[in-house]
């Protein structure tokens with residue numbers, strides 16, 4: 001983990017009210033893996049004091065070297081400030097942080113489930129495992145079409161299934177329906193989204209009796225991001241108190257419920 005300043009190379013509204021911010025990749029982020037996150041200072045001075053956690057969304061080779069990005073919705077002051085950054089601006093970063101997804105080396109069929117902005121880290125995981133020649137199905141769920149990451153921005157090898165609660169795009173309903181259908185097909189599953197989604201996925205997985213491994217990326221209110229303040233403590237069913245920033249954010253779904 002290091003502290004550094006990263007230069008913005010591109011800032012755009014990508015779809016609906018969801019923004020993407022590309023930043024120059026420092027040496028500090030050489031070893032990042034999908035599911036890890038950074039803490040960003042979202043202001044010029046000491047206000048707001050606390051950093052904001054953001055998953056690393058994607059990597060690319062920019063015109064002047066490697067870059068990384070975050071994908072976010074504007075929900076408060078920090079994300080509002082991030083959405084106003086322009087090329088050449090500097091953002092203070094602490095990272096890389098946490099324990100990301102751990103796809104097993106020999107699994108061939110991966111099922112990825114993203115609820116709303118929870119798709120952010122899964123897009124990079126899809127990029128990586130598709131490039132390794134593994135089969136990937138990514139389920140993108142949202143309340144409405146405006147919340148769905150554009151499928152054409154994914155590698156063609158990734159099969160995408162869209163669900164919307166109002167039926168404006170893809171299947172009408174929630175991600176749990178394709179999850180139930182595809183659980184027998186996959187070797188390992190990965191999920192990121194709102195907490196009630198994890199509960200619903202766990203119930204489907206439990207009822208299936210298949211005992212497929214499902215890794216979930218948890219969110220929690222974070223003060224520091226690296227194990228000092230205990231604001232992110234959770235009490236999973238197994239293993240005693242855990243810190244989302246340090247022990248996670250990736251947890252096995254069966255340890256949570």
Ligand SMILES: Cc1cc2nc3c(=O)[nH]c(=O)nc-3n(C[C@H](O)[C@H](O)[C@H](O)COP(=O)(O)OP(=O)(O)OC[C@H]3O[C@@H](n4cnc5c(N)ncnc54)[C@H](O)[C@@H]3O)c2cc1C
Pocket residue numbers: 037052053054055056070071072073074075076077078079080117120121218219220221222249
């Ligand atoms: C490991 C991790 C990775 C994340 N990755 C992303 C990402 O890739 N993209 C993204 O858009 N967001 C992500 N988040 C969430 C993001 O950090 C918060 O939404 C952050 O608070 C936004 O800052 P803000 O100043 O804009 O809003 P704030 O003013 O901090 O909060 C806005 C509203 O959201 C509520 N809120 C804030 N944090 C939480 C929380 N953890 N749980 C429930 N309610 C909360 C607040 O009470 C308030 O009502 C991530 C969080 C974690 C812990």
Ligand code: FES
Pocket residue numbers: 221222223224225226227228229230231232233243244245246
């Ligand atoms: S955010 Fe401070 S201990 Fe996890």
